[in-house]
Amino acid sequence: MDRDILTPVSFHLRNFNNYQSLDMPASTNGNLTLIGENTAGKTTLANCFFPMLIDGSIATPSFNPAKGTKGLGKSTTRNSSNDSRTFEGMLLGWGSGSMKVRTGYSYMLMSSPSRQVIVGIGAHRAAGENKKPTWWFVAISKNTKDKLNIKTTDKSGISLEKDEFIEANENINADFEVFSNVSEFQNCVSEKVYGFVDTKNLNQLAITYRLLASPILTAGNASITPILEAMKNAQEGIDNQMIDSVAFSQREVNKKNLTFERLSRAEERLNRIKTEIFWRNLNHLNDITLEPYSKKNRELSSQESLRDNNQRKLSEQIEQLEKIHPLLEQAKMDVQNLQEKMARQRNIEDQRNIKQDMVAFLTKQLANYENLEAEYKQQQVELQNVQQELDQLNKNAENVNRQIIPLKDSVSAAAADLSSLKELIKDKETSELISSMEDYLRKTKTLITKYKNIEKSQSRLTADIEIVSEIRENMDGKIDLRVTSLMSGKVRAGLHQDNMDVHNAGAAKMNIHYTELEQKRLNLLATHSDLQSFLDRKDLLADLSDTLDKLRQLQGIMNDIQSKTVRVTDKFQFAKNAKDESGRKLQDDYQDFEVADQKKKINELQKQINELVIDNELEKKITEANNKQAQYQRSEDEFNKDKIETQTDINNLNQKIAELHLTLEELATRTESNLKTLAPYMIKGYELDKITETLKFVDQNRNQIKNHSFGDLSDKIGYNIRHSDVDGKPDRYALDAIFEERGHAMIASSMRQQRSIDKNDLRVVSFDINEAQKLISEDKEAVSKSLEQLNTGNEAAQLTYMGAATHQISEQYDLVDEYNQILAHGVRQSQGIQLKVSLHPVNVDEQVIEEARNSDLTKRPALLKEVQKRLERLANDINIAEDDDQFMEAAHQLLDIRQWS
Numbered sequence: 014m015d016r017d018i019l020t021p022v023s024f025h026l027r028n029f030n031n032y033q034s035l036d037m038p039a040s041t042n043g044n045l046t047l048i049g050e051n052t053a054g055k056t057t058l059a060n061c062f063f064p065m066l067i068d069g070s071i072a073t074p075s076f077n078p079a080k081g082t083k084g085l086g087k088s089t090t091r092n093s094s095n096d097s098r099t100f101e102g103m104l105l106g107w108g109s110g111s112m113k114v115r116t117g118y119s120y121m122l123m124s125s126p127s128r129q130v131i132v133g134i135g136a137h138r139a140a141g142e143n144k145k146p147t148w149w150f151v152a153i154s155k156n157t158k159d160k161l162n163i164k165t166t167d168k169s170g171i172s173l174e175k176d177e178f179i180e181a182n183e184n185i186n187a188d189f190e191v192f193s194n195v196s197e198f199q200n201c202v203s204e205k206v207y208g209f210v211d212t213k214n215l216n217q218l219a220i221t222y223r224l225l226a227s228p229i230l231t232a233g234n235a236s237i238t239p240i241l242e243a244m245k246n247a248q249e250g251i252d253n254q255m256i257d258s259v260a261f262s263q264r265e266v267n268k269k270n271l272t273f274e275r276l277s278r279a280e281e282r283l284n285r286i287k288t289e290i291f292w293r294n295l296n297h298l299n300d301i302t303l304e305p306y307s308k309k310n311r312e313l314s315s316q317e318s319l320r321d322n323n324q325r326k327l328s329e330q331i332e333q334l335e336k337i338h339p340l341l342e343q344a345k346m347d348v349q350n351l352q353e354k355m356a357r358q359r360n361i362e363d364q365r366n367i368k369q370d371m372v373a374f375l376t377k378q379l380a381n382y383e384n385l386e387a388e389y390k391q392q393q394v395e396l397q398n399v400q401q402e403l404d405q406l407n408k409n410a411e412n413v414n415r416q417i418i419p420l421k422d423s424v425s426a427a428a429a430d431l432s433s434l435k436e437l438i439k440d441k442e443t444s445e446l447i448s449s450m451e452d453y454l455r456k457t458k459t460l461i462t463k464y465k466n467i468e469k470s471q472s473r474l475t476a477d478i479e480i481v482s483e484i485r486e487n488m489d490g491k492i493d494l495r496v497t498s499l500m501s502g503k504v505r506a507g508l509h510q511d512n513m514d515v516h517n518a519g520a521a522k523m524n525i526h527y528t529e530l531e532q533k534r535l536n537l538l539a540t541h542s543d544l545q546s547f548l549d550r551k552d553l554l555a556d557l558s559d560t561l562d563k564l565r566q567l568q569g570i571m572n573d574i575q576s577k578t579v580r581v582t583d584k585f586q587f588a589k590n591a592k593d594e595s596g597r598k599l600q601d602d603y604q605d606f607e608v609a610d611q612k613k614k615i616n617e618l619q620k621q622i623n624e625l626v627i628d629n630e631l632e633k634k635i636t637e638a639n640n641k642q643a644q645y646q647r648s649e650d651e652f653n654k655d656k657i658e659t660q661t662d663i664n665n666l667n668q669k670i671a672e673l674h675l676t677l678e679e680l681a682t683r684t685e686s687n688l689k690t691l692a693p694y695m696i697k698g699y700e701l702d703k704i705t706e707t708l709k710f711v712d713q714n715r716n717q718i719k720n721h722s723f724g725d726l727s728d729k730i731g732y733n734i735r736h737s738d739v740d741g742k743p744d745r746y747a748l749d750a751i752f753e754e755r756g757h758a759m760i761a762s763s764m765r766q767q768r769s770i771d772k773n774d775l776r777v778v779s780f781d782i783n784e785a786q787k788l789i790s791e792d793k794e795a796v797s798k799s800l801e802q803l804n805t806g807n808e809a810a811q812l813t814y815m816g817a818a819t820h821q822i823s824e825q826y827d828l829v830d831e832y833n834q835i836l837a838h839g840v841r842q843s844q845g846i847q848l849k850v851s852l853h854p855v856n857v858d859e860q861v862i863e864e865a866r867n868s869d870l871t872k873r874p875a876l877l878k879e880v881q882k883r884l885e886r887l888a889n890d891i892n893i894a895e896d897d898d899q900f901m902e903a904a905h906q907l908l909d910i911r912q913w914s
Contacts, residue, residue: 019123019130019206024062027165028172029117030106061103066121066132068219069149069198071100101138101145114139116172118165120150123206129154129161129187130206135178148175149198153205154187161187250909251817260887260904262803262810267888269800276755276793278746282733283786286778289721289729290694294775297723298687299711301774306680306704313673320666323659330656337649344642351635358627365625372618379611382603385595392592399585406578413571417443420564424450427557431543443568450561457554460537460544467534474527478520485516680704683774690773693783726776727769734764752785755792760785811880814908815873818880821910822865826852852914862914883907 021039026032031054039045047055065071105112120133131152138145154161164181166172173181179191192198196212203215421443428435437449492508538545547553684704692702701707711718735747744750753761763780770779833849854862857879864873887907893899906912 017125017127019125019128022122022124022129025118025120025122025133026061027118028115028170029119030057030061030103031110033170034166057103061119062121065100065134066119068215069132069134069195069202070219071134071136071147071195100136104136104138105140116174118172120163120165122161124157127155127157129157131161131163131187132202132206133163135165135172135175137174146175148178149192149195150178150182150190151192151198151201151206152182152185152187152189154185156186159186161185163189250911251814251821253905255814255817256905256908257901259807259810259814259884260901260908262807263884263888264900266800266803266807267885269796269803273793273796273800275746275751276789276796279748279751279789280786280793282746282748283782283789286730286733287694287782287786288696289726289733290777290782291691291696292718292721293723293726293729294687294691294694294777295711296718296721297726297775298684298691298707299718300723302680302684302687303704303708303711306677306684307708309673309676309680313670313677316666316670316673320663320670323663323666327656327659327663330652330659334649334652334656337645337652341642341645341649344638344645348635348638348642351631351638354628355631355635358631361625361627365622365627368618368622368625372615372622375611375615375618379608379615382606382608385598385603389592389595389599392588392595396585396588396592399581399588403578403581403585406574406581410571410574410578413567413574417564417567417571420560420567421446423560424557424564427553427560430546433541433543443564443571447561447564447568450557450564454554454558454561457543457547460541461547461554464534464537464544464548467530467537471527471530471534474523474530478523478527481516481520481523485512488512488516687773687775690775690777693781694777723776730769730776730778734768752788755788757785757788760788811877811884815876815880818876818910819865819868819873822862822913823868825911825914826862826866854914855912857913880908 023039024035024037026035029035047058049055102111104117105115116135116137118133118135120131123130123132131150133150134147135150136145136147150163152161152163163185164173165178175191182189190201192201199212199215203209203212207215207218209215424438424446425435428438434450434453437453438446441449489509489512492505492512681704684707685702688702688707692700695701699710701710734749735744737744749761749764752758752764760780764778767779769776829850829852858875860875861879864870864876884907887900887904890900890903893903
């Protein structure tokens with residue numbers, strides 16, 4: 014890649030801040046100067062390009078990093094309102110002219126003899142939205158003749174969105190890349206534009222631009238910076254060897270303290286490992302042997318108790334069997350005697366049953382005959398009653414018919430002059446006649462109403478015509494009164510004619526309407542032949558309606574009679590059929606049947622039955638005897654069964670008790686073997702080697718054991734040997750590293766290769782933990798003695814440094830007056846700038862300076878605390894602990910008292 018120098022050619026803004034379109038050329042020689050009043054926007058405009066376009070960072074758009082005149086090595090922010098402005102504010106603008114939604118671009122064109130480069134940023138912002146797209150772009154062209162251009166807006170000046178921007182510039186004559194995140198942009202420009210190997214160089218370049226362009230360093234107090242630095246450098250500082258001595262001494266003390274702390278931590282970790290192995294293996298041992306041992310022991314006691322109970326039960330069962338056997342034999346004899354008696358009685362019962370069946374048959378036959386004969390007589394009475402009811406209904410029907418006939422005749426008579434009605438009722442039954450008349454009278458009423466409405470309308474029109482004629486005559490009179498001059502005769506005649514024409518026209522319209530109504534009236538009479546009769550005879554409609562009501566009433570009565578007649582006829586037929594059936598049965602089934610003979614046969618059979626006597630309680634006695642025998646038999650069987658079961662249970666219990674004794678011996682042997690494995694990890698004061706005392710210990714410490722799961726013992730051992738903290742940093746107190754450092758390589762190797770091993774049923778470490786504890790304890794004691802000697806030397810070094818610091822701080826403040834005389838020297842004009850220097854503590858408490866300047870003090874606690882704090886911070890900085898040059902450079906920065914004020 015070409016390494017030639019790129020120089021800015023031009024700066025460009027599109028819809029960015031307060032600028033819709035800005036193209037600003039760079040200076041060809043020297044600096045580009047922006048001139049304007051305060052708050053005119055010089056800094057804001059510069060911020061739109063530098064340093065944002067250098068490294069693409071939009072996190073802190075302000076480029077006022079220098080604060081005061083402490084030096085150029087720090088990047089801080091000036092305390093001004095503009096410095097807090099965000100990139101979003103820079104894009105949208107501030108104040109009343111700010112935009113709510115905008116897409117804008119800021120980019121810079123650079124060139125060299127061999128290439129042209131454009132770097133820039135595009136962004137879209139909408140106030141109140143969380144999504145804030147930003148994209149970065151680079152265009153590199155080796156064509157130096159034609160100016161390199163990119164498209165950021167359309168023809169109307171509206172900014173292109175990201176996808177439109179990419180599409181619009183795809184075919185430009187350059188290597189064109191667009192990035193969605195700043196790191197990719199920084200990698201590209203670092204390598205392809207500036208030729209840096211590491212992006213850190215790009216970040217340093219951006220910081221340099223911030224410093225060089227800082228308005229603070231270009232403001233009115235910039236000339237003071239070299240004066241202040243010169244005054245500090247002119248002072249005599251504390252001797253470097255003294256600073257080196259106290260810093261090195263503190264460093265050695267801290268190292269030794271760290272070693273002591275690491276050994277203490279190692280000791281603690283070994284104790285924790287030992288404790289974890291003890292409790293968690295006990296937890297496991299409790300699960301695999303101790304708890305099963307306790308359970309089996311409880312089971313053994315239970316089985317022995319059950320065996321003793323069963324032996325007592327067996328003795329009781331044998332005693333009961335000896336008592337029940339003679340009772341069972343006597344019960345068997347009683348059952349046999351009763352069964353022989355029952356056999357004799359069964360013959361008598363058979364004879365009684367035959368005769369009782371004959372008595373039952375004859376009695377039933379007699380009862381059936383008597384019931385049938387009584388039923389036949391009752392049916393004859395019911396048939397006569399139904400016949401009478403039927404005759405009465407027929408009479409009632411004839412009576413109603415006699416009332417209907419004159420009414421129908423009156424209708425026929427009325428219809429003689431009504432052709433439509435006559436045809437309608439011709440040859441019709443009463444019900445059909447009623448239906449036809451109802452429809453006929455309903456239509457007739459409608460026609461009469463319509464006819465009368467027409468007549469009323471005609472009457473109203475006749476009255477209106479008369480009123481119109483009267484109005485015309487009145488108007489003629491009014492015209493004669495109004496028009497009286499000689500010249501008005503012709504006018505009067507015209508008005509009379511108009512009056513006549515108007516009213517005649519109105520009357521004519523009314524006559525036409527009257528004529529239409531008259532035609533309707535005549536049409537009604539012509540199409541309904543019976544209508545005129547009803548109009549002539551006012552009472553005809555009422556008479557026919559009254560006749561119709563009477564017919565409806567009589568027809569309802571007739572319908573009810575007919576319905577009852579049907580039901581009674583069915584009832585008559587049913588009664589007749591029942592009587593005929595009963596008469597047939599008497600004739601066919603009971604011919605020559607004599608009641609007296611039947612009763613005589615029944616009495617003789619009953620007498621024979623009474624002579625055959627039986628014992629009704631015999632069957633009950635046999636049942637009771639059988640039950641008694643069965644009860645004794647069941648009792649004997651149950652006792653025999655229970656006896657066998659009890660003997661079997663006793664044999665099984667004896668076998669199980671022997672097995673439990675064997676299992677308990679095995680568990681005890683296994684437990685005590687594991688206790689030997691666990692012996693090196695026993696808690697001080699406990700020596701558990703027998704299962705009984707171990708069971709007691711476990712019971713007393715059940716919660717402690719429960720809280721130490723065996724499952725994660727390997728993890729606990731590994732964690733205590735070496736682990737990383739939550740930030741992923743390495744373990745400073747790793748046991749394997751500490752043992753390696755202390756020269757115990759075999760133990761360290763054992764820890765790394767196999768942190769835990771399984772031995773018997775337990776899990777332990779692969780090294781002798783008691784030996785490891787002994788080695789750490791001996792090393793810790795040796796380090797403690799060495800630390801005492803170092804602390805003595807360190808206190809002496811601190812006292813020496815304190816003396817020098819006290820002297821130097823006093824001289825520093827005493828020389829202030831001399832500095833002020835030098836600064837004022839040569840100033841003669843009243844308009845000249847007069848400077849005065851004053852000292853005040855920076856990053857230290859005022860009490861520290863006051864104690865240093867007070868020569869009467871024998872103790873300076875604030876100063877001592879400040880020195881010790883700085884030494885501790887220096888010695889505990891792990892970033893420089895292994896680099897002597899960095900360590901000593903940091904020591905001089907912290908302990909050079911010229912930097913304290």
